[in-house]
Every structure is written in structure tokens, then in C-alpha cells.
Amino acid sequence: MIGRLNHIAIAVPDLDAAAAKYRDQLGARIGMQQPLPEHGVTVVFIDTGNTKVELLEPLGEGSPIAAFLEKNPGGGMHHVCFEVADLAAAIARLQQAGARVLGDGRPRTGAHGNPVVFLHPRDFDGTLIELEETGS
Ligand SMILES: CC[C@@H](C(=O)O)C(=O)SCCNC(=O)CCNC(=O)[C@H](O)C(C)(C)COP(=O)(O)OP(=O)(O)OC[C@H]1O[C@@H](n2cnc3c(N)ncnc32)[C@H](O)[C@@H]1OP(=O)(O)O
Numbered sequence: 001m002i003g004r005l006n007h008i009a010i011a012v013p014d015l016d017a018a019a020a021k022y023r024d025q026l027g028a029r030i031g032m033q034q035p036l037p038e039h040g041v042t043v044v045f046i047d048t049g050n051t052k053v054e055l056l057e058p059l060g061e062g063s064p065i066a067a068f069l070e071k072n073p074g075g076g077m078h079h080v081c082f083e084v085a086d087l088a089a090a091i092a093r094l095q096q097a098g099a100r101v102l103g104d105g106r107p108r109t110g111a112h113g114n115p116v117v118f119l120h121p122r123d124f125d126g127t128l129i130e131l132e133e134t135g136s
């Protein structure tokens with residue numbers, strides 16, 4: 001069911017500082033900062049060729065990454081995102097198996113304009129998983 005690894009997300013306390021490190025020390029190509037208030041985060045994507053890194057900084061009150069950064073003030077690996085061709089079918093299969101789709105269980109529009117959902121980390125060995133419908 002899952003396809004390519006679309007991105008690995010890293011929560012950071014300071015997005016400008018993190019992006020500068022990837023650019024200046026790792027020689028990475030840094031995308032534009034995207035504030036996504038509907039997701040409570042500001043993101044920067046880094047294209048590594050075979051996948052992407054998503055740097056995440058909290059935005060606004062009640063950010064879903066706020067508690068994570070309180071526990072990990074220096075930042076850390078936050079989630080992995082896999083591509084799926086049919087998100088509705090994936091959700092049905094996961095819920096049938098007892099996995100929890102976060103929020104109201106319905107897809108939202110993610111940073112790439114595609115439908116996304118998140119799966120509870122306790123159901124996947126302590127890893128928060130994002131599924132993104134890419135249609136391929
Ligand atoms: C920009 C859009 C999009 C994209 O297109 O790429 C994004 O990536 S947005 C990214 C941010 N959005 C989200 O993360 C949405 C889904 N996340 C959530 O709903 C919450 O973060 C969460 C997973 C429910 C956790 O919320 P939190 O407030 O931290 O709840 P708890 O403290 O109750 O945590 C429960 C449990 O889970 C552990 N946890 C929390 N976050 C993670 C994590 N990132 N990875 C692994 N484990 C995590 C937390 O430690 C608790 O564990 P226990 O203490 O063992 O109960």
C-alpha cells in the first residue's frame with residue numbers, strides 16, 4: 001500500500017537557524033519558508049534528490065508540535081511521510097486493522113496541496129506516520 005518516502009520531518013526550535021545550517025554546512029538546496037496556520041507550523045522543504053526533509057517550527061497557539069518540542073527542546077525527528085495512491089482505501093484498511101487516524105479521521109490538504117492524514121505514533125512503534133495521496 002505505501003509507496004515512496006515523500007519526506008522525513010524534523011521539528012526545530014528555530015527554523016531560520018536550522019535552514020541556514022542545512023544550507024551552509026550541508027550544502028543543501030533550501031526551499032522557501034511556508035507558514036501553514038491551518039496546520040500550526042511553518043515549514044521549509046529541502047530536496048535531497050531521492051526524498052525531502054521537512055523542517056518544522058511551531059506556528060500560533062496549540063501547534064501540534066508544541067508538546068514534542070517541550071519534551072525535545074533541541075528538536076528531533078518528528079514524522080515520516082509515505083506516499084499512497086488511494087488515501088480513502090488506505091484509511092479504510094488501517095481503521096479495519098485498528099490503527100488510529102488522527103484528528104477527525106478525514107484527510108486535510110498538506111504542504112504540497114495533496115490530501116494527507118496522520119497515524120497515531122503509539123500504533124506504529126513510536127513513530128508518527130503521515131500518508132500523502134499522490135495519485136501514483
Ligand atoms: C505541513 C503540513 C503537513 C505536511 O504536509 O507535511 C505536516 O507535516 S504538519 C506536521 C505537524 N502536524 C502534525 O503532527 C499532526 C498530527 N500530530 C498530532 O496530532 C499530534 O502531534 C500527536 C501525534 C497526537 C501528538 O500530540 P501531543 O500533543 O504531543 O500528544 P501527547 O503528548 O498526548 O502524545 C501522545 C504520545 O505520542 C508521543 N508522541 C507525540 N509526538 C510524537 C512524535 N512526533 N513521534 C513519536 N511519538 C510522539 C508522545 O510522546 C506520547 O507518548 P507517551 O508519552 O508514550 O504516551
Ligand SMILES: [Co+2]
Pocket residue numbers: 007009054079081130
Ligand atoms: Co509532513
